Amino acid sequence: MEPLQIAPGIYSVGVRDWTIRDFHGYSTDLGTTYNAFLIVDEQVALIDSVKAEFADELLAHIARVIDPRRIDLVVSNHTELDHAGGLARVMHRIGEEKPLYCSKMGAKNLARHFPRKWNYRAVGTGEELRLGRRTLRFLETRMIHWPDSMFTYVVEDGILFSSDGFGQHYAGPETFDDETGERILPHAKKYFANILLPYTGLIEKLLQQVEALRLDIRMICPDHGVLWRKDPGRILEAYRTWCRQEPGRRAVIVYDTMWHSTEKMAAAIHEGIAAEGVSCRPMHLRAFHRSEIVTEIFDARAVVVGSPTLNNGLFPTVADFLCYLKGLKPQNKIGAAFGSYGWSGEAVRLIEEELERMKIPRIQEGLRVPFVPEGETLEACRAFGRAIGRAVVESTAVPA
Amino acid sequence: MKRYVCQVCGYVYDPAQGDPDNGIAAGTPFEKLPDSWECPVCGASKADFAPEA
Numbered sequence: 001m002e003p004l005q006i007a008p009g010i011y012s013v014g015v016r017d018w019t020i021r022d023f024h025g026y027s028t029d030l031g032t033t034y035n036a037f038l039i040v041d042e043q044v045a046l047i048d049s050v051k052a053e054f055a056d057e058l059l060a061h062i063a064r065v066i067d068p069r070r071i072d073l074v075v076s077n078h079t080e081l082d083h084a085g086g087l088a089r090v091m092h093r094i095g096e097e098k099p100l101y102c103s104k105m106g107a108k109n110l111a112r113h114f115p116r117k118w119n120y121r122a123v124g125t126g127e128e129l130r131l132g133r134r135t136l137r138f139l140e141t142r143m144i145h146w147p148d149s150m151f152t153y154v155v156e157d158g159i160l161f162s163s164d165g166f167g168q169h170y171a172g173p174e175t176f177d178d179e180t181g182e183r184i185l186p187h188a189k190k191y192f193a194n195i196l197l198p199y200t201g202l203i204e205k206l207l208q209q210v211e212a213l214r215l216d217i218r219m220i221c222p223d224h225g226v227l228w229r230k231d232p233g234r235i236l237e238a239y240r241t242w243c244r245q246e247p248g249r250r251a252v253i254v255y256d257t258m259w260h261s262t263e264k265m266a267a268a269i270h271e272g273i274a275a276e277g278v279s280c281r282p283m284h285l286r287a288f289h290r291s292e293i294v295t296e297i298f299d300a301r302a303v304v305v306g307s308p309t310l311n312n313g314l315f316p317t318v319a320d321f322l323c324y325l326k327g328l329k330p331q332n333k334i335g336a337a338f339g340s341y342g343w344s345g346e347a348v349r350l351i352e353e354e355l356e357r358m359k360i361p362r363i364q365e366g367l368r369v370p371f372v373p374e375g376e377t378l379e380a381c382r383a384f385g386r387a388i389g390r391a392v393v394e395s396t397a398v399p400a
Numbered sequence: 401m402k403r404y405v406c407q408v409c410g411y412v413y414d415p416a417q418g419d420p421d422n423g424i425a426a427g428t429p430f431e432k433l434p435d436s437w438e439c440p441v442c443g444a445s446k447a448d449f450a451p452e453a
């Protein structure tokens with residue numbers, strides 16, 4: 001538990017948020033952590049802060065190592081309030097005049113969160129700060145995932161403080177990857193799919209840049225979840241793979257239903273897809289959280305969306321899901337739409353329009369069934385599913 | 401004069417306004433921006449911009 005020495009003179013002093021279940025619309029079934037780090041050298045540095053309501057807990061962790069007033073400087077890798085919210089309390093305690101290192105965008109964005117005029121020191125890629133025995137080197141990572149984002153690397157210890165990069169929303173008794181083993185990876189993947197997906201092009205460039213810098217990375221410390229100590233290469237490799245967004249031989253049926261008719265269609269379509277040997281999970285929008293659905297879609301080739309028509313429009317949960325998915329700009333998908341309706345039936349066309357905006361090509365014309373599907377219409381659903389299944393098989397590699 | 405959108409963060413370069421914070425006068429068309437110019441929000445390069453649809 002915190003404070004925990006992760007390397008000589010370097011402490012993890014952040015907090016575990018065991019109870020949060022909704023992180024701005026992302027489901028955090030096991031909570032999350034807000035990691036922060038203290039480096040005790042000739043100059044004492046605090047790397048990042050925590051959510052405002054946990055600031056006192058952070059300061060208590062620091063106080064077990066050193067009097068917080070002895071902190072000489074703060075590095076803020078990211079302005080978002082789960083990492084900067086506690087700054088007001090921290091700066092008040094350590095001294096408002098102490099320098100606060102951040103990116104140029106960080107200085108701009110922090111000033112828009114905190115009215116107090118702090119002693120901002122904007123740093124750019126490659127700039128270094130000598131703490132004594134140790135050197136901090138900064139690396140801007142704009143739009144991974146905010147304009148202000150940056151990494152801080154401790155040259156002598158080979159530790160990369162990577163802000164939200166390589167993070168996971170996971171709170172457990174463990175602090176390191178060797179304590180969780182491989183079971184932490186699905187949490188890292190969910191984080192990637194729901195937070196970083198729109199920026200895969202930039203992440204690929206960043207990974208190349210990091211490789212070219214030939215940093216001796218011995219530990220990666222993100223601001224959420226466990227620290228990659230045993231094998232930092234494992235998460236770097238996973239990111240390289242995930243950036244390619246190569247779909248598996250899988251489909252996801254995302255739907256909602258009013259009187260079980262669209263649900264019956266989903267079941268028959270599922271049968272058809274599965275009959276073609278494609279792994280497929282039907283996901284009811286009020287049974288699965290949107291962030292779980294996106295994680296499932298991340299690995300899939302086909303996104304099949306079903307909605308009843310409600311008052312001439314989409315069912316609200318379907319609209320919510322499409323809005324969320326569109327923002328994440330998923331690549332390499334194909335799609336199809338279906339739904340039951342009473343008298344007007346606009347929902348299927350509306351789904352298709354949204355898929356088109358996402359540049360997700362349509363496998364086939366959407367399938368609409370008036371009121372309750374049965375006999376022939378259910379058969380049409382199965383055939384619809386089979387066509388989706390075939391399209392997935394034709395456009396994906398044989399599963400390993 | 402055409403407006404250009406940053407494909408990374410969504411910032412819109414409006415030639416009528418320019419980018420005075422970074423020394424670009426109002427009335428400067430996108431094509432006349434120096435190659436070293438970067439998106440003032442996210443730092444993307446000129447090549448990451450596309451004409452507004």
